[in-house]
Amino acid sequence: IITGKEIAERMKKVKKKIGVLSGKGGVGKSTVSALLAVHYAREGYQVGIYDVDFLGPSIPRLFGIERKKYEMILSRDGLEPVYSDRLGIRVVSIQFLLPKSETPVMWRGVAVNQAIRTFLGGCSFGELDYLIFDFPPGTGEAPLTVMDFVELDGIVMVTIPHDLSYMVVEKALKMAEKFDTEIIGLVENMSYFICPKCGEKHNIFLGEDSEILAAKYGIERVIKIPIDLKLAKFADRGRIEDYGIDYFEDFDY
Amino acid sequence: IITGKEIAERMKKVKKKIGVLSGKGGVGKSTVSALLAVHYAREGYQVGIYDVDFLGPSIPRLFGIERKKYEMILSRDGLEPVYSDRLGIRVVSIQFLLPKSETPVMWRGVAVNQAIRTFLGGCSFGELDYLIFDFPPGTGEAPLTVMDFVELDGIVMVTIPHDLSYMVVEKALKMAEKFDTEIIGLVENMSYFICPKCGEKHNIFLGEDSEILAAKYGIERVIKIPIDLKLAKFADRGRIEDYGIDYFEDFDY
Ligand SMILES: Nc1ncnc2c1ncn2[C@@H]1O[C@H](COP(=O)(O)OP(=O)(O)O)[C@@H](O)[C@H]1O
Numbered sequence: 273i274i275t276g277k278e279i280a281e282r283m284k285k286v287k288k289k290i291g292v293l294s295g296k297g298g299v300g301k302s303t304v305s306a307l308l309a310v311h312y313a314r315e316g317y318q319v320g321i322y323d324v325d326f327l328g329p330s331i332p333r334l335f336g337i338e339r340k341k342y343e344m345i346l347s348r349d350g351l352e353p354v355y356s357d358r359l360g361i362r363v364v365s366i367q368f369l370l371p372k373s374e375t376p377v378m379w380r381g382v383a384v385n386q387a388i389r390t391f392l393g394g395c396s397f398g399e400l401d402y403l404i405f406d407f408p409p410g411t412g413e414a415p416l417t418v419m420d421f422v423e424l425d426g427i428v429m430v431t432i433p434h435d436l437s438y439m440v441v442e443k444a445l446k447m448a449e450k451f452d453t454e455i456i457g458l459v460e461n462m463s464y465f466i467c468p469k470c471g472e473k474h475n476i477f478l479g480e481d482s483e484i485l486a487a488k489y490g491i492e493r494v495i496k497i498p499i500d501l502k503l504a505k506f507a508d509r510g511r512i513e514d515y516g517i518d519y520f521e522d523f524d525y
Numbered sequence: 526i527i528t529g530k531e532i533a534e535r536m537k538k539v540k541k542k543i544g545v546l547s548g549k550g551g552v553g554k555s556t557v558s559a560l561l562a563v564h565y566a567r568e569g570y571q572v573g574i575y576d577v578d579f580l581g582p583s584i585p586r587l588f589g590i591e592r593k594k595y596e597m598i599l600s601r602d603g604l605e606p607v608y609s610d611r612l613g614i615r616v617v618s619i620q621f622l623l624p625k626s627e628t629p630v631m632w633r634g635v636a637v638n639q640a641i642r643t644f645l646g647g648c649s650f651g652e653l654d655y656l657i658f659d660f661p662p663g664t665g666e667a668p669l670t671v672m673d674f675v676e677l678d679g680i681v682m683v684t685i686p687h688d689l690s691y692m693v694v695e696k697a698l699k700m701a702e703k704f705d706t707e708i709i710g711l712v713e714n715m716s717y718f719i720c721p722k723c724g725e726k727h728n729i730f731l732g733e734d735s736e737i738l739a740a741k742y743g744i745e746r747v748i749k750i751p752i753d754l755k756l757a758k759f760a761d762r763g764r765i766e767d768y769g770i771d772y773f774e775d776f777d778y
């Protein structure tokens with residue numbers, strides 16, 4: 273059984289722990305988590321991603337490393353993460369441990385919480401500058417389980433224009449407060465579209481203005497990512513590390 | 526208490542009953558339900574919409590008639606639907622009966638099923654050519670409750686490219702089979718984007734091809750609707766009846 277002490281020992285070696293949250297599924301949270309990790313890795317930092325989204329793990333797929341499951345071996349230091357091909361990002365995901373045909377929707381409640389702890393305390397993340405937690409969608413159990421054991425340095429909230437609301441951001445803020453951490457950035461994904469042919473930018477105005485919301489709640493950073501068909505292709509083909517545009521270029525954290 | 530007999534009596538006066546389903550929320554199902562109703566109304570048919578989405582009713586808002594709640598009066602024929610401003614579409618929605626501040630998320634299980642039956646048997650829809658059922662997202666309880674009492678003539682399935690999958694369509698097909706009805710159309714919403722400036726069409730290829738899926742499952746009609754920023758504006762402002770483009774123009778049902 274993994275103790276809080278073991279987890280604390282592991283987390284001591286990680287300089288910054290960032291949780292990525294969303295109000296609901298399908299807003300691009302996993303894609304954003306991966307982009308953030310790639311951003312830091314390209315700056316030369318040691319980066320890890322903990323894919324906490326047990327019911328819908330997508331990090332291995334984004335990096336094209338699902339087949340590397342046999343690399344998640346048990347060494348005397350613990351469970352070794354799988355390294356991404358290009359940037360050596362350390363990836364930990366339940367997907368690596370599942371038999372091919374089994375979908376994680378088999379997992380429920382207690383089992384998931386146990387597994388989350390096991391990974392936190394049992395994985396040999398090593399020395400890291402940044403560890404990105406890709407949480408399941410929503411502000412439910414899993415983030416709480418992690419935050420019980422890990423002091424996150426900050427939370428990045430991912431939304432899409434249609435879902436941008438006071439309610440969703442307030443919920444995330446309460447959670448951040450409850451765990452003595454802060455929302456370090458608001459990502460408005462699929463916020464505009466740039467025509468590949470004529471270069472015209474088309475804003476997608478639906479719901480609240482992310483910058484007004486951020487200002488109201490003292491969230492210092494707003495990152496707007498367009499509906500990017502090329503990004504979707506790279507993501508779909510497991511080549512997120514090769515994607516040329518760094519949407520977190522001006523993210524100063 | 527509303528009996529199955531009462532419901533059958535009401536439904537006898539409705540020529541075609543069409544259910545609109547989606548695999549999950551946020552794919553534009555309500556918007557599509559409204560567009561379908563507007564399509565028929567513009568062709569001169571008598572149309573009704575039954576907003577069965579009790580936890581997230583959006584039909585009154587799409588038609589800009591939330592304030593007409595006091596028009597949903599109880600006559601000797603039953604509960605009168607509210608007529609839309611421009612096309613006289615008959616709208617029935619739990620939203621008309623809720624106190625302003627109450628969000629329907631208060632409702633649970635049994636209460637919802639009771640309410641669904643009450644509306645089905647208690648609303649005086651009158652003689653209609655088409656009655657559109659805007660179901661809650663997913664293939665859960667509510668559609669089943671309705672289909673227990675109403676013989677739907679057909680189901681329209683709404684998806685977005687990212688969610689288009691065999692699993693989701695198969696689930697809908699099983700449901701249709703179970704209730705002895707068929708999927709009369711597959712709507713792939715947000716399937717492409719037309720640049721308002723240069724007119725270039727950009728396809729959003731993610732997940733399965735809707736036409737291949739439809740062919741595989743014998744679904745005769747595929748309707749592709751683009752990400753349409755102008756439509757989103759009209760929808761947002763409750764002016765769906767004024768929106769000029771009829772995406773169901775070639776829908777031959
Ligand atoms: N900015 C974007 N532009 C285009 N496609 C995107 C964008 N962000 C995410 N996607 C696509 O949308 C889908 C959902 O993204 P994902 O990261 O899995 O969402 P979530 O983790 O919130 O469920 C994926 O197919 C992904 O490639």
Ligand SMILES: Nc1ncnc2c1ncn2[C@@H]1O[C@H](COP(=O)(O)OP(=O)(O)O)[C@@H](O)[C@H]1O
Binds near residue numbers: 547556
């Ligand atoms: N084709 C489209 N283009 C642009 N916006 C759309 C389109 N379809 C739906 N929307 C917008 O997306 C949001 C979700 O649509 P909605 O019909 O409420 O979805 P659902 O009923 O599936 O939850 C709304 O803001 C709506 O105006």
Ligand SMILES: [Zn+2]
Binds near residue numbers: 467469470721723724
């Ligand atoms: Zn253009």
